[in-house]
Amino acid sequence: MRLDVIGPLVVTEKSCLLKDSLGKVSVFAPVSATKQQVKSLFLKKFKDIKILAVNSVLTHGKSKRFKGKSGKRSDRKKFILTIDGGSQLDLGRL
Numbered sequence: 001m002r003l004d005v006i007g008p009l010v011v012t013e014k015s016c017l018l019k020d021s022l023g024k025v026s027v028f029a030p031v032s033a034t035k036q037q038v039k040s041l042f043l044k045k046f047k048d049i050k051i052l053a054v055n056s057v058l059t060h061g062k063s064k065r066f067k068g069k070s071g072k073r074s075d076r077k078k079f080i081l082t083i084d085g086g087s088q089l090d091l092g093r094l
Contacts (some may be wrong), residue, residue: 059077
């Protein structure tokens with residue numbers, strides 16, 4: 001399993017409010033990733049942060065139709081990392 005690449009940041013109104021008020025960062029990762037793997041990968045990339053908690057949400061892909069043909073979007077896994085308040089996180093390095 002290749003976990004050297006974390007998926008994109010989740011940039012929604014709700015995730016931005018969580019980041020600003022509670023210090024929570026949301027990212028997408030492979031469905032097969034675990035909480036411990038994502039936490040260790042973040043600690044490797046950002047050595048000066050302290051992660052308090054990791055939560056995960058598995059969203060199943062929706063069934064969609066296009067020109068009469070049905071298909072399914074792929075499943076996605078979102079991780080919400082709670083960062084310590086004193087830690088500064090440079091998200092440009094993701």
